[in-house]
Amino acid sequence: MLLCSSSKRFARHARNITVSFVLLIIWMGLRAAFLPSVPAYASARVSAIAPLSDPQELATFVGHVLTSQMADNHIPGATVSVVKDGHLLLTKGYGYTDIRQGKRVMADSTLFRMGSVSKLFTWTALMQLVEEGKVNLHADINTYLKTFRIPTTYSQPITVENLLTHTTGFEDDTLGQLVPLASDLAPLGTWLPRHIPARVRPPGVVTAYSDYGAGLAGYIVEQVSGVPFEQYVEQHILQPLDMSQSSFRQPLPANLQSQLSQGYTYNSGTYRAHPFEYIEMAPAGGLSSTATDMAHFMIAQLQLGRFGNTRILQAATAQQMQQQHFTNDPRLPGMAYGFYEQQINNLHLIGHSGDTNLFYSLMMLLPPQHIGVFVAFNSPGGGVASSKFLQAFLDHYYPSPKVGVAGQMAGYSERVSQIEGSYWSTRSNETTYQKVGYDLLSPVIVSASGNGRIAITGVGSQEMDLVEVRPWIFKQINGLDDTIIFRKDSDGMKMFIGNRPYQGYQKNVWYETPYVQLGFLLLSLLLFLVTFIAWPLRLIHAIREKSSGKEIRSELPRWLGWIMSTLNVIVLVGLILLFNSSDPYAVVFATSPALTAVMVLASIAALLTPGVVICNVLVWRMHSWSWWQRLFYVLLTLVAIVFSIDLNFWHLLWLPFF
Helix, strand or coil: CCCCCCHHHHHCCCCCCCHHHHHHHHHHHHHHHCCCCCCCCCCCCCCCCCCCCCHHHHHHHHHHHHHHHHHHCCCCEEEEEEEECCEEEEEEEEEEEECCCCEECCCCCCEEECHHHHHHHHHHHHHHHHHCCCCCCCCEHHHCCCCCCCCCCCCCCCEHHHHHHCCCCECCCCCCCEECCHHHCCCHHHHHHHCCCCECCCCCCCCECCHHHHHHHHHHHHHHHCCCHHHHHHHHHHCCCCCCCCECCCCCCHHHHCCECCEEEEECCEEEEECCCEECCHHHHCCEECHHHHHHHHHHHHCCCEECCEECCCHHHHHHHHCCCECCCCCCCCECCCCEEEEECCEEEEEEEEECCCCEEEEEEEHHHCEEEEEEECCCCHHHHHHHHHHHHHHHHCCCCCCCCCCCCCCHHHHHHHHCEEEEECCCCCCCCCHHHHHHCCCEEEEEEECCEEEEECCCCCCEEEEEEECCEEEECCCCCCEEEEEEECCEEEEEECCCCCECEEECCHHHCHHHHHHHHHHHHHHHHHHHHHHHHHHHHHHHCCCCHHHHHCCHHHHHHHHHHHHHHHHHHHHHHHHCCCCCCCCCCCCCHHHHHHHHHHHHHHHHHHHHHHHHHHHCCCCCCCHHHHHHHHHHHHHHHHHHHHHHHCCCCCCCCC
């Protein structure tokens, strides 16, 4: 995950800071101006400027930072916990869990949805079974799937380790992952075989974040242990860690329902509360918990499985879980078992972020420093706020010199000409219409800024400004701390972002770029609109002039072209509205009836296109057609052919043979 804040933004809020601290910050700023560029994935440790030992100073600092972030990002409520050396330093709630009732967040009793932070509990449960010898990390996952099998698309099987490192090779597919009612939820053993995503690359090649993989891991826990996943986690993780205010159950147990925070969206000055989100694959994101309970989990992980007199993992197993087992590039952070690594301010972190439509959470551990930080928000603005909070925390307690902006390196122009362009994430979809949302509507754009610098948009909420520090290696300089590496191979240019080790990025070929695709769709819409509006007027004119039957028959190619164009106008307008809808069940989590209707109309228009092709032969034999009318018909035909091919490329045709 990209971290997007700097210490300067929050320095004015800090209290109880000594004069020596201020002077030291000034000295470090002057020193940083003359330092050479920081190498990628540096491993040097730094000493804390403000020692993390005073709970009151910590509370004051965190309070100022979170208050600012909540105001900036329209977040009603937040909760945070910080642990160090096996002790709870801070656990506190901020803002409101229920605005209407004026109910405030309480860190030890207000539950927030954890989103994908839930996966860390799933991975821990799986590692418990590995520790007991009941699961083999290198075994084919089909060994443990008793009711269905994953297709053998490639010679290499997907192993349990592939699940833990997000290297399964599955495409991403969100259909069915969120449902509106508890009655719509299906057991894992029923839901998983109905929603097997396509295997689009061999396992173990590159990371591609997979919720489905986490769902499989939870199902393996069920199958091997013989008890439902939620019950297993309660008995083997939550209860031993005294996490009495936490649950994977949906809906929540009766004693916890009243303690769950409302989830809010913000629009035009108004906060809107939304119903409970039912997540189909609970192991991937179904946990609800409090900041205090999450502190217990962090302490257990930092103490290598021990919490008080209880163990959830043996030390060797916990160490194995926290070590790197895969990286897209050895110069960058990678994947441990479930945890992903980050390198910020020359510090090594492991952790996970999580989000639903309404909540955002982040849990990060600094194992060498025995520190854990957890924060959660009850609004989508938490995505920005959480990363800025973590960066501010590290800048305050473990500041690091920022990268100096050096001059342009030799060969930069040649390299950047190969780097510039649009990229798609390996966490994408290649076989369903969801490809539109992943690749066309969410592009990552890399552009040259000159003087050895590039800009990247589409990764996080803020444009990334980077400078080249080594050939093909760039460091972020706009207040953020990240490293990006570009690498060219037989498949083209690839991009790897240091603090996003759970996915890679592949440069688009020219015809897949958003500029080409959206430009063509705009041209198609204009041409179809002209046909839709103008050609009926001509036929009406022909009828009013009492033209002969032969002349009216010469208008039939226009009618066919008009019907096809009308359908395509409806298709384009419908797709624009649906893919911009705020309804999560329009295209994201379900194929709505409206989308199905649009795809059927697109298929009918595609079937009419061969008829339009045949009509081209006819119009060139009709003397009533002028040269420019014939050329326009040819242009319309060519655009219609390419348009149908393009819709098929994005899997937007509803026909079995497309």
